[in-house]
Amino acid sequence: MKTGQAPRQSLRSAAASLPRRLIPLRSAAAFCGGLALEVRAAPAHDALSPAGVQASHIFSLWTVTLTVCSLVFAAVLIALLLAMARAPRASRDASPDLGSLERPERRVRRVVSAASIASVVLLFGLLLADIMTDRALSRLPVADAVHLEMTGHQWWWEARYADDTPGSGFAVANELHVPVGRPVIISLKADDVIHTFWVPNLHGKKDMIPGRESTIEFRADRAGTYRGQCAEFCGLEHALMAFTVVAEPPAQYDAWVARQRTPAPQPLNALQAQGERLFTTGNCAGCHTVRGSSANGVLGPDLTHVMSRPMLAAETFENTPANLESWIKAPGSMKPGTTMPASQLSAQDLNALVAWIRTLQ
Structure with a gap:
């Protein structure tokens, strides 16, 4: 079991016990459990760590935008602090100073005008950076894609x-x-x-x-x-x-493609043969495809090489025999709201089905 899996399972178990009216909270708890795993051992999920040219363009735009906005925020904050420091102090009984209504404040007008012009220039600069980024994203060479x-x-x-x-x-x-x-x-x-x-x-x-x-x-x-x-x-x-x-490197990718193109292996013993028969003659074949067998459903995922995937149910839980069996038996308890129906198989038949599915490498 991967580091962080136990906390995630406990969160999901606690969420599953909530009443139906609190289903949104169950999803939130399951998501938090997912975050616990992501923090400890998970694929990279970080826009600030680009791994490709497109993401690098977006990261550059983000950096420019953050820099400009930070400088503007700092300037506004400094101006506010200076205004507060220089503001005249008056007592509660002092009359209001209305002199600015009769005399022009040229210095204030110049400062406000300069700040307005600078804001327009910066906004147009960000717009230009956005346009240039969009053009860069659309110019990715796609030969031999x-x-x-x-x-x-x-x-x-x-x-x-x-x-x-x-x-x-x-x-x-x-x-x-x-x-x-x-x-x-x-x-x-x-x-x-x-x-x-x-x-x-x-x-x-x-x-x-x-x-x-x-x-x-x-x-x-x-x-x-x-x-x-x-x-x-x-x-x-x-x-x-x-x-x-x-x-992955091209050679490894080509090897993966070659494996994915192969059909499912034939059963090697009576237990696996029974599992294949249960799959192809039962409800499973109505939703799933396994190339090399008579199952050709299109409503659910293709399972031809399902055991080569490290995770199941759209990255919800680890692909282990125990989790696979629990998923087939009661998918709603592991992922509330899933459209996959619960299995009505006996323990013996479920064991045979899992034994055959485990051959789908």
Whole structure:
């Protein structure tokens, strides 16, 4: 178990015991549990640590904006303190000084005019910096790009890698792999409500609107694992709708693609064969695809290589046999609001099903 997993599970257990009317609090508690894990051992999720050229442009704009705003704030604060220090002291019985109504205050007028002009210049400067950043973001060279399609669902992510040759395409869930130094073009779609694609280490936010397709382009220049998050409230489990982007050297990426294109292995014993039969003839096959078997559902994630993913349920919990079994048995207790129904299998059948799913490496 990873460091921080126990506190996270305890938070989730406590949240699950709350009444239904307090479901928003259950999601908040689960999210806080997620933060506990993120702090200790998690993929990078930091806009201030860019790992690609697009994120670097955004970070530069943020730095300029922060610097200008900080200087303006400091200047206003200093002016306020000087005004307070120089203000004449008067007693309660003193009459108000109305002399400024009859005599022009040229010095004050010059100071206010200069400050107004400086504010306009700074605002136009920030606008120019914003425009230049936007132009830089749109000029990413995209020759030899990796093309894929990402769809946001309530509450998970589906990524489909384009076919280089007929029949070679494949789908993964909640996990992207990209080669370092090579541009990536992602077509973004939403299946139900508005979602927002956001990987702060690699790029800014991009809305995913039902019925409309948009694209986002980025390039990872540093190998690593980066956390993505839905940044638009999309329902009960919005806080637990995350994914990872694994940026790796081209050779490792090519090896990963080759593994993902292979079908699921055949069962090696009677227990695994029973598990496959339960999966393909039961409700599981109505929602999930496992290439190499007769299961071809499209409502849920593709499970062909599910055991190669470190996390389950859109980065909600660690992918271990115990968590997998609990997830199949009672998904609502682990992720309140999930659309996956609870299993009605006996303990023996559940053991066989998990034994077969564990072969899907």
